[in-house]
Amino acid sequence: MKMHIILAAALLACGSLLVAGPASSEGSAGENNLQSNIIIHPANTVGETDDALFSSFLEHMGRAVYHGIYEPGHPKADGDGFRRDVIDLLKPLGLELVRYPGGNFLSGYDWKDGIGPKQDRPRRLDLAWKSVETNQVGVDEFMKWCAKTGVKPMMGVNLGTAGAKEAIELMEYCNHPGGTYYSDLRKANGHPEPYGVKYWCLGNEMDGDWQICHKTAEEYGRLAYETGKLMKLMDPECRLTVCGSSAYRMSGDWETEVLKRTWPIADYIAIHGYYGVPDGDIPAFLASNLELEEYIKKVAGIIESVRHSKRSDRRVYISVDEWNVAYHGDRIPHEDCTEAPHIGEDHYVFVDSLAFASLFMTILRNCDNVKAACFAQLVNVLAPVLTENTEEGGRSWAQTIYWPFLHLSKWGRGTVLDMRIAGDTYDAGGRTGIGYLDSLAVLSRDKKELILFAVNRSLERDMDVKCDLSAFGGGRVAEHTVLNNDDLNAENTPEEPDRVKPRPGNGCRIEDGCLTGALEKHSWNVIRIRLDKGESK
Numbered sequence: 107m108k109m110h111i112i113l114a115a116a117l118l119a120c121g122s123l124l125v126a127g128p129a130s131s132e133g134s135a136g137e138n139n140l141q142s143n144i145i146i147h148p149a150n151t152v153g154e155t156d157d158a159l160f161s162s163f164l165e166h167m168g169r170a171v172y173h174g175i176y177e178p179g180h181p182k183a184d185g186d187g188f189r190r191d192v193i194d195l196l197k198p199l200g201l202e203l204v205r206y207p208g209g210n211f212l213s214g215y216d217w218k219d220g221i222g223p224k225q226d227r228p229r230r231l232d233l234a235w236k237s238v239e240t241n242q243v244g245v246d247e248f249m250k251w252c253a254k255t256g257v258k259p260m261m262g263v264n265l266g267t268a269g270a271k272e273a274i275e276l277m278e279y280c281n282h283p284g285g286t287y288y289s290d291l292r293k294a295n296g297h298p299e300p301y302g303v304k305y306w307c308l309g310n311e312m313d314g315d316w317q318i319c320h321k322t323a324e325e326y327g328r329l330a331y332e333t334g335k336l337m338k339l340m341d342p343e344c345r346l347t348v349c350g351s352s353a354y355r356m357s358g359d360w361e362t363e364v365l366k367r368t369w370p371i372a373d374y375i376a377i378h379g380y381y382g383v384p385d386g387d388i389p390a391f392l393a394s395n396l397e398l399e400e401y402i403k404k405v406a407g408i409i410e411s412v413r414h415s416k417r418s419d420r421r422v423y424i425s426v427d428e429w430n431v432a433y434h435g436d437r438i439p440h441e442d443c444t445e446a447p448h449i450g451e452d453h454y455v456f457v458d459s460l461a462f463a464s465l466f467m468t469i470l471r472n473c474d475n476v477k478a479a480c481f482a483q484l485v486n487v488l489a490p491v492l493t494e495n496t497e498e499g500g501r502s503w504a505q506t507i508y509w510p511f512l513h514l515s516k517w518g519r520g521t522v523l524d525m526r527i528a529g530d531t532y533d534a535g536g537r538t539g540i541g542y543l544d545s546l547a548v549l550s551r552d553k554k555e556l557i558l559f560a561v562n563r564s565l566e567r568d569m570d571v572k573c574d575l576s577a578f579g580g581g582r583v584a585e586h587t588v589l590n591n592d593d594l595n596a597e598n599t600p601e602e603p604d605r606v607k608p609r610p611g612n613g614c615r616i617e618d619g620c621l622t623g624a625l626e627k628h629s630w631n632v633i634r635i636r637l638d639k640g641e642s643k
């Protein structure tokens with residue numbers, strides 16, 4: 107009842123009754139701008155964002171680690187061989203966690219190969235990516251890189267070729283203070299203090315036939331439970347993620363079985379989602395997040411159903427621990443087994459940043475059920491940052507998808523508001539009624555700012571947006587930031603690293619508690635609204 111009153115009030119707001127118009131097809135409705143009305147109220151909230159939602163993923167794959175974060179001899183490498191230029195690009199992203207070391211790589215990896223004197227470490231064949239793994243970066247180097255980059259580790263344990271024994275040995279190596287074999291080995295390797303790793307993933311994509319030692323849900327569920335049980339004995343506070351599905355089409359029975367078997371130890375269940383351009387259909391691509399929305403809702407429903415069947419008070423949340431736009435790169439393992447091959451190197455174009463923004467907004471809009479998320483990956487492989495490796499060193503630069511992540515990480519933390527949008531829609535990719543406007547509203551943690559994030563999905567028409575802010579006491583527009591480009595295929599390159607980059611917008615104002623704004627066609631927008639009388643930061 108209350109919601110209906112608020113909706114009606116908002117629809118009548120800003121001086122006009124704005125309702126969703128008939129589905130309009132782009133380019134056919136004349137010169138008029140599209141219309142959208144955002145309906146929000148401070149009393150209608152989804153929940154608080156968890157900092158773990160602002161996380162990423164780094165795998166021993168292609169040039170992510172070697173020639174990505176680690177390149178001894180590069181002019182910008184520090185004394186440990188880590189590229190400072192890459193760290194400098196990553197730091198503004200404000201990442202909370204970085205998931206490591208895989209990925210498919212994890213399921214064949216022996217973490218003990220990557221510790222001790224570097225000259226004694228074995229070169230191994232990595233069958234996941236048909237590569238040579240030199241083991242010059244292992245757990246100790248990764249922890250050092252995390253400290254330098256200001257992120258926390260989310261460690262994966264191999265449940266493919268390895269099992270519970272190797273997992274608890276790794277946990278002992280990382281977290282036990284001393285006086286036992288593996289904790290003393292860590293000390294002997296030059297790391298006296300325990301790392302205090304809190305987040306752990308029990309395997310990777312174990313539902314996929316491509317996975318090294320892939321398992322049935324029953325096999326995996328039992329192994330994950332026994333492994334997690336021992337890990338919780340070592341550290342009852344550790345946060346464990348069990349494998350969910352590798353893709354939406356694979357979800358359902360797998361989650362049900364795995365959750366039934368791991369319920370007492372699972373804190374999160376992972377889902378993975380990668381999105382591309384179906385049949386070159388960009389309007390459908392820009393609505394990819396609607397599939398992710400269905401995926402999250404489906405898995406949230408399964409969690410609730412298992413919880414009821416167990417008559418449990420425990421809460422298990424979703425971790426979207428691999429998500430991204432992914433369609434440009436070649437992810438086929440190299441048959442020639444080289445070190446750090448060029449695989450998975452998507453060169454993102456401008457329009458990808460819009461789909462990426464919508465995917466991330468979807469994750470945040472579901473912050474009541476999703477408590478962790480790692481976009482995949484971080485450097486070179488499906489990444490916001492690319493590097494060159496040349497005789498002279500090589501440059502590094504931010505790709506187009508870097509910007510929406512930075513904006514949402516910087517301003518998307520706080521209370522997510524439940525939002526309704528009344529406005530123009532289109533049909534694409536078999537879906538009807540896709541809103542041209544995709545949006546997210548977040549009330550900052552100090553309650554002094556309301557931040558509206560918005561994608562205008564139209565490729566043809568600008569959009570007039572309205573939002574009644576009277577329930578927030580009005581406010582003033584502190585900043586409007588726009589990411590847009592005339593060329594949907596524009597990309598950032600070492601020669602033109604700033605071709606796609608945010609700029610100020612000036613199409614938004616608030617009068618009598620009503621926000622009106624103009625959103626350019628195919629644009630990403632951040633509208634920061636100052637709710638107090640103070641100066642904006």
Ligand code: AHR
Pocket residue numbers: 165167208209210211310311352428482483488
């Ligand atoms: O991120 C690349 C790969 O995609 C990961 O190794 C795997 O988990 C997923 O299939």
